[in-house]
Amino acid sequence: xxxxxxxxxxxxxxxxxxxxxxxxxxxxxxxxxxxxxxxxxxxxxxxxxxxxxxxxxxxxxxxxxxxxxxxxxxxxxxxxxxxxxxxxxxxxxxxxxxxxxxxxxxxxxxxxxxxxxxxxxxxxxxxxxxxxxxxxxxxxxxxxxxxxxxxxxxxxxxxxxxxxxxxxxxxxxxxxxxxxxxxxxxxxxxxxxxxxxxxxxxxxxxx
Numbered sequence: 001x002x003x004x005x006x007x008x009x010x011x012x013x014x015x016x017x018x019x020x021x022x023x024x025x026x027x028x029x030x031x032x033x034x035x036x037x038x039x040x041x042x043x044x045x046x047x048x049x050x051x052x053x054x055x056x057x058x059x060x061x062x063x064x065x066x067x068x069x070x071x072x073x074x075x076x077x078x079x080x081x082x083x084x085x086x087x088x089x090x091x092x093x094x095x096x097x098x099x100x101x102x103x104x105x106x107x108x109x110x111x112x113x114x115x116x117x118x119x120x121x122x123x124x125x126x127x128x129x130x131x132x133x134x135x136x137x138x139x140x141x142x143x144x145x146x147x148x149x150x151x152x153x154x155x156x157x158x159x160x161x162x163x164x165x166x167x168x169x170x171x172x173x174x175x176x177x178x179x180x181x182x183x184x185x186x187x188x189x190x191x192x193x194x195x196x197x198x199x200x201x202x203x204x205x206x207x
Contacts (some may be wrong), residue, residue, distance in 0.1 A: 011111040012019040013182055017043070017173045018110045024098040025086045030076060036117050037175050039074045040205045042197055045113055045169035046080030047187045049089050049143045052132040057191050058095060064194025065096045072175075073201050074098070080105050080166060081148055105166055113184065124187050131188075138159075172200055180204035 011018055021031040035041055046054045061068075061075055068075060075097040079086065083101040090099075102108060105115075132141040170191050172181035181204050185191070192200065 011130050017177050017179050022100045030098045041173040042075045043171040045078045048081040050148045052141045062096050113169045115166045127188050176206040
């Protein structure tokens with residue numbers, strides 16, 4: 001786990017968060033500008049619904065989501081899935097927080113999140129699936145991967161699964177759109193719990 005030097009990135013601590021306007025799978029357009037002066041933002045760049053670790057983190061966020069909202073915090077999750085496959089996977093059980101798909105990982109690039117390449121991707125796949133089957137969610141992980149890959153973009157999605165190991169990123173952004181915290185971790189590492197995230201916001205964001 002490592003926090004990048006904020007002086008070496010355009011999306012570093014103390015800088016204005018790069019804005020975007022993208023549709024969530026729930027149907028709303030999400031823009032950081034819409035939250036200015038209203039809510040602090042936890043912007044999470046994840047591995048999406050195919051990652052059993054990320055699905056576990058989503059459950060943790062869901063458990064603490066009401067607490068976060070009540071304290072003026074919104075969670076926005078970015079995932080490298082296709083919008084139509086994410087909607088198919090979640091169907092009527094949509095995430096409680098905005099879930100935005102960025103299959104070409106352009107926003108990941110804007111926030112300067114790296115890709116460790118195919119060797120690391122292979123290692124992560126082995127860790128992910130072995131952990132999934134050991135913890136009883138192996139079948140669900142296979143189903144999620146099948147939905148993500150087996151579509152009209154098969155070659156592109158297969159390339160995404162087999163050859164990329166994009167970093168996870170967590171950004172705490174205050175009501176003035178200033179980045180107060182930046183965490184970059186590998187795809188198989190854990191993000192803070194909802195309660196830990198709330199503590200970060202309390203400690204770092206102006207009232």
